[in-house]
Amino acid sequence: MTTPAYMDPEKIHSLTIHCAATPEGRDVKAATISKWDQEKFGQTSYHHVVELDGTAVRTLSDDQRGAHTGGANTGNIGICYVGGVDAKMNAKDTRTAAQRATLARLVREYRERYPGIIVRGHRDWPGVKKACPSFDVAAWLKSVRLA
Template identity: 75%
Template sequence: MTALGPIKYLTIHCAATPEGRDVKAATISQWDKAKFGQVSYHHVVELDGKDVVTLPDTVKGAHVGLNNTGNIGICYVGGVDAKMKPKDTRTPAQKATLRQLVGEYRLRFPNIIVRGHRDWPGVARACPSFDVKTGL
């Protein structure tokens, strides 16, 4: 495992799973291990709002290409409709948990920069399927 380094960023992601499909954090971590050789996210927020810590804040994830150093990754289950088109599918419980997590990180790291995956330069995808600046 590689050290995360000083925390400067927090990036919100969606799992790109269809609305309402109850995919668990353990499954997402298995997918990431198969694709990237490691767990990608520090937190996965399940449909019921449960925050599952999947990586400690001291370990670098694999969620924003070459921009993972100092970057906390939070993923919510969902993010697409039944036809796999981007859609903000967050449940009220997921919204509350995401707001809480972001608030906690902002308290711990007052200068943290919060972005959606799509807000990173060179990222050509809709993830997390909502505007992080206005949707938290």
């Protein structure tokens, strides 16, 4: 029996950062986001959800395929922070200081565990016409010395 590629941790090649597209300051919990995704996509979308207070909730294990980047979910870890739009639902980088710190920690951990992993925002994938995650991931990585 061969192991499907998405179950082989050595095949993990990407980490994609998303926002939940929930309004700034609204304290939506990871369990709620997973519930919405299960209703909409029939499965949990992300591997981690980062709540407003910086808590990272593990929602899928790395050997489970997510559902967060169109046709590119195999080997692709999805991390979603709560927020990402203003009160009028316009794209906005609403990350709290705690969320920024947690995102940096997760990126650091994945870089250690999967050397060469490519880190980018949802909107950086080819053909994506969304603002998600509402900030420039490459510029942010540089600013926190993770580029």
